[in-house]
Amino acid sequence: MATPPPKLFSFPDAEALAQQLRAYVLRNQNAALARHDTFRLAVSGGSLPATLAKALLAPSDGSPEDSPQFDKWDIFFADERAVPLDHEDSNYRLLKDELLSKIPAELGTPTVHTIDANHIQDDDPQELADLYQDELMRSFAAKDSVKLPVFDLILLGCGPDGHTCSLFPGHELLREKDAWVGAESNSPKPPPKRITLTLPVVTHAISIAFVATGAGKKEILRKIFDLEEGRSIPSALVNEGGGEKVSWFTDHPAVDGVSFPRRGSL
Template identity: 65%
Template sequence: MIGQPSLYAFPDSSALQQNLYQYILQAQSDALARHQKFKVAVSGGSLPKLLASPDLLSSSDIHWDRWEIFFADERAVPLTHPESNYALLEQEFLSKIPRTRPRPTVYHIDPNMLSDTQELADAYERALIGSFAAKDSVKLPIFDLLLLGCGPDGHTCSLFPGRELLREEVAWVAAIEDSPKPPLRRITLTLPIVTHALKIAFVATGAEKKEVLRKIFDTHPEAEGQEVLPCALVNLGAGHKVSWFCDQAAVEGVSFPKKSSL
């Protein structure tokens, strides 16, 4: 049974970060009870900064040496470029892990393949295959946790509304040549990979998100044969595996039932 996503609303960023830390800690515990690694995919935007909470960074319960971090999407730019999700994660999160602690394993794009977006996507898919086992024996990789954002247009990863890419069912990683927001050239995990994850956490904050969250949670366009926003497709496809971490400003006017703690 797919069930419903959980929508959490917190009074401020500190409470959000504390609850997100507890959620990540439980996801890590569940993962390490199943296998030796904690396989996580992250997106960019404001997420890396919100991840870098004192609770998470200083916790002795976080086993960084067991983490494998992938990117839910990435821009076809050098790793040091201001628009690189890797550069953002390094600056806002990874660099803040105490130097006395081990570093997680991070799978970034191959900067030698930036001239060919499809080659870049194929190489990143091979990196996933290498971590998740041979593709012929694993139809879809199963991430322990996806940490995602939500754009004001309802996009997540680099899965944008109204795009044919939302119907992709074979590729694990797709190339994008004409993103509706710059930079134009990107790679992204496809929708089946996202919804196949064991846990999916969206982080959405600020009043500028309230309109799109009302569309995601309170409208039902699929019943009327209308376009469904990518974030709503994740809710529909993954159901109870999805948790939304929001502040009060982001959920103002949202009718969907909200929770105040894990």
């Protein structure tokens, strides 16, 4: 039986997208807290942290359903660059600057799981990846007791080439089946050394969301959603593996010319 397809949402502007993304994230938060009193999510870099901040720092309507409970959030990184935590290329710094540093005290403070800064200068980022995998094990379970960690939500971006996390088209990391965290030593875009969640971990999450905006994304989104040649693109592999667990939050310019059915609200 065919896997149910992902959901493609398209909104007229950044305001509408942020409003719907807020509702989506908080729905996932509330479901996670009902399950295990913790909200475990992984986030990417790029433009995502700014969009996330716009969504989550908006005024609440006062209801429990519309309130972030940041003190119960465990934030991980879907990928990270092997640079100091205060470096301009650091996804942690980006998230800190855009969101973490702006959270009002009354909303609580999330627990943030960064890479081990003591190993960022290693020639091979594999040790950095192994240590981050150990960090996941401390939060989810030992690797010998669970095959894969189950994130409540993973929030992703999509590059112009269709890469997501630090999983790039044609790279051998796309075939990794066992490791939870992979190492990339020669990224096609700088900085070259990175770590990333592997494809099985991403698609095993309870919910997965992409945020992709702007006319610069329309060609790659058309390949991902409409064309047979796009099926091997990393973001398309997430669609294939995650199916209906995957939601795309886009604006109208990003899906101009895409024929895949789109929705205007959650």
